[in-house]
Amino acid sequence: MENCKEYLSRVLGAALRGCCGLADAEPNVIGASRPEFGDYQANGVMAAAGRCGRKPRELATAVVAALADREGWIASAEVAGPGFINIRLDDRALLARGNEALAQPRALIPPARKRQKVVVDHSSPNLAKEMHVGHIRGTVIGDCLSRVFERLGHEVTRQNHVGDWGTQFGMLIAHLRGRGGDSGALEAELADLEGFYRDAKNRFDSEPEFAARARASVVKLQSGDPEYLAAWRRFIDESLRHCQRIYQRLDVGLTLADLDAESRYNDDLAGIIRELDEKGLLRESEGARCVFPPEFHGKDGEPLPVIVQKSDGGYLYSTTDLAAVKLRAFELKADRSLYVVDARQSLHFQQVFAVARMAGMAPETLSLEHIAYGTIMGQDGKPYKTRTGDAVKLADLLDEAVARALTLVTGKNPGLEEGERRRIAETVGIAAVKYADLSKNRMSDYVFDWATMLSFEGNTAPYLLYACTRIKSLLRRSGDGGRSGGMARLAAPEERALLLKALQLPEVVDVVARECYPNLLCNYLFELAGAFMRFYESCPILTAEAETRDSRLALARLAEEALEQGLGLLGIGTLERM
């Protein structure tokens, strides 16, 4: 089923091309910039008029006259200003589409025309440390995008490219091995990954003898020494348990099956070097083996190398990523490979992508996309730290969010039994934290602030959840759940605005899938919830006479569908009451 924007683009596009004779003219249909202009507007006529040498308003008039609105969606199309075409949709067409969506809720977001294989690399924590607030971005953005692609019918492979093979593991193993027998105490110690890492790092920096053992441990580990592998495995397992607890609490879809750890590629790295060499791309420079993609330059215009093997023979992040590109290209046969990774690694990915193309490790048909996001900053404009200099642990942030939500729900709704209040607080607190991140443009650097992160008013998850609970309460009280009939009339402007907004969900989802900006979905859902709130405040429902009541209940149900499906794509579940 076409959405409104697609239909208008098609119909207006055909008329425009017919009138101006330009085969590639686009009507450029967008939502109306002001409600008094109508529902949608076409901005493309003026550009087309410029190209074919006609007067914009005259061409716009011709386009309106040539419209072939076969499905009868358009109530009016008017030329305005310098050559805009303002469109108002027909109320009966809107009602018909709304009722269709009610009868078949999945149809609210139709599948994409072309099914693709999409790899979403996200979260990717370093297993040497505990997850901190910085990890929420990639984790939650990647999860949202994965859900969007899945919902559109694409075949999604989530990958969690955890860092489990770097040099710091030698340090940790050396520290771990020094602890010896008492496994109970050790487990307790490992539960505080951050503290364990800090202790190991301190020893590494202050005890030369320890540092030497740490380096030796890396060599032992990477050469496959069983004892060192076992120690490593123990550490990794504990760290992964910690990650999974966070993922479950965040309701993020990543599981152990999605692991695509660095260590997995250990045996492929020599082959990557060989392949680059065979293709004549490898050059030795200052003792390291490098590839020089022509488009990168360093100081003084010197060619900038992508080092793939260190002078001591060790491999690098780039090498591993090349192996990962190959897997995604040739084994997973991906159409799109997304890397939801901090923007600071943007040069790294440009380089990896360039080398992969040069070496034929990524076919032209594979779209490699770095879905970059900004850094989390403190109030002082520098990367966020607590007083002790550590990053805030993600687990602590979530605890705080849930605690604050519990205080609030207890104050608002003391009558609820404690178990339910706790469940509500868990959902509301976690949702607030996720939404605070998802609702910001991912490219912006992000100022971490407890107050912003844990706000429950305004453009926040609780606002959206509250709209849902109001709808659910209505449906509970209505007895028949509003399922008796469909929408029959649009008496108040708030009804029409809500219906139109609800029907626009698929338009937003398409953009999110294309551009990978979850905040666009958040913006939309906030507007949708606002449209419902205004409808709710101005239109009596349960007390209205029968026909109006049923029609409004059906509209409320449609709003709930759109809200719930949209929130679902953000990875936020709804509540019966709060």
Next chain:
RNA sequence: GCGCCCGUAGCUCAACCGGAUAGAGCAUCGGCCUUCUAAGCCGGUGGUUGCAGGUUCAAGUCCUGCCGGGCGUGCCA
């Protein structure tokens, strides 16, 4: 030095391949609970979109140059 990102209301952020009078939230001021959940709704205050040019019917958006900030820039990831 070079490269990437950014600069919008007191604060945090929007603004859909350039579109009509730049929008929200927080804060602040005022109104709305004997009717469907006030985590809400309605209204007010608040802007030379960092500065200066340019491109065109139209610029927060594109181009150039400054100013300010963040990040990156050969053997970490």
